Amino acid sequence: MKVAIVHEWFSGIGGSEKVVKVFHDIYPEAPVYVLIHDKHKMPEEYNNMDIRTSYLQKIPFANKIYQNLLPFMPGAVERYDLSEYDLVLSSSTCCAKGVITKSDTLHICYCHTPMRYGWDLYFDYLKGKNKFMQWIIASQMKNIRIWDRLSADKVDYFIANSNNVARRILKNYRRESRVIYPPVDTDFYTPSNKDDNFYLIVSRLVSYKKVDIAIEAFNKLGLPLIIIGRGPEYKKYKKLIKSNIKLLGHLSDSEVREYYRRCKAFIFPGEEDFGITPVEAQACGRPVIAYGKGGTLETIIEGKTGIFFYKQDAESLIEAIQKFEKSSDDFDKDFIRKYAEKFSVNRFKNEIISFIEEKIYEFKNL
Known part of the structure; x- marks a missing residue:
């Protein structure tokens, strides 16, 4: 059986890239089709894959401006010739699911989310743009949204990374999906006997992650907070923080693991489709204080592995932190670790x- 893997782009490591890695572990001979490949931002184990890029790779500075190439991505994806493959696995947050396959090729899409800036985050995407840019984006996004909806019909079977995303797949595409939670490396992220008194955030520093809410809250509380990550908001946040907050930038996985192991609790102020980092923190035995919406409702047990706050503002987060300060001894490290193991890589694989085998049989007997 000839297999191809399709993903949007290789421009850094996130949860979706880790899904691709497991797909490739299952099918090590499969080529990986991506729109853009920035080899300087990808680990060697990814760069060693048989990576096949789109024509967008040839555009000058494509690795830096790829997100501005959205209007060209549907056409680029449809130019992949996948006619020789029996099975296509797409890992999609945007356009990867839109590949064209033959009638006898099985296409399974692992959907991390429907295109968020085309659907539920569309108006957030427009914020901060001038009137002319809003008009340009609106005129382009209308056609992209139509393509996105139609491209869902090219998928034979959908997998959703959470019940949260499954509901959006049903709403936006009118398609059913099977929920399979993404892989978390619980063999790597493990507890230790080291304890410290700081709170922790591990995040890309982009506006929708809402790290600014945590900065505001900890500026008021005066409690120690360590923030790990880089992104376009880094310089802005650097100006906002007081002396009790440390902004460490990018660290290696091993360094991040040490901070997970030692932190008092992990802070997660954003809304995510699933949210890998809260599970990584729990795999290290640490409780999570999280915004109670989206994927966190499926990965955190209130009062057992973490605490929720339900208004996405600093005051609500402060109340949750103060509640945790009074009850921190009630959280059992071993229980939290055991709970996180249900999201392991082996479980995902x-x-x-099992899903692929089931659908191959079903597809052949339609």
């Missing part, structure tokens, strides 16, 4: 293999 086994569920994916």
Whole structure:
């Protein structure tokens, strides 16, 4: 059986890239089709894959401006010739699911989310743009949204990374999906006996992650907070923080793991489709204080592995932190760790293999 893997782009490591890595572990001979490949931002294990890029790779500075190439991505994806493959696995947050396959090729899409800036985050995407840019974006996004909806019909079977995303797949595409939670490396992220008194955030520093809410809250509380990550908001946040907050930038996975292991609790102020970092923190035995919306409702047990706050503002977060300060001894490290193991890589791999085998049989007997 000839297999191809399709992903949007290789421009850094996130949860979706880790899904691709497991797909490739299952099918090591499969080529990986991506729109853009920035080899300087990808680990060697990814760069060693048989990576096949789109024509967008040839555009000058494509690795830096790829997000501005959205209007060209549907056409680029449809130019992949996948006619020789029996099975296509797409890992999609945007356009990867839109590949064209033959009638006898099985296409399974692992959907991390429907295109968020085309649907539920559309108006957030427009914020901060001038009137002319809003008009340009609106005129282009209308056609992209139509393509996105129609491209869902090219998928034979959908997998959603959470019940949260499954609901959006049903709403936006009118398609059913099977929920298989993404892989978390619980063999790597493990507890230790080291304890410290700081709170922790691990995040890309972009506006929708709402790290500014945590900065405002900890500026008022005066409690120690460590923020790990880089992004376009880094310089802005650097100016906002007081002396109790440290902004460390990018760190290696091993360094991040040490901070997970030692922190008092992990802070997660954004809304995510699933949210890998809260599970990584729990795998290290640490409780999570999270915004109670989106994927966190499926990965955190209130009062057992974490605490929720339900208004996405500093005051609500402060109340949750103060509640945690009074009850921190009630959280059991071993219980939290055991709970996180249900999101392991091996569990994900086994569920994916089982799903593929089931759908191959079903597809052949339609």
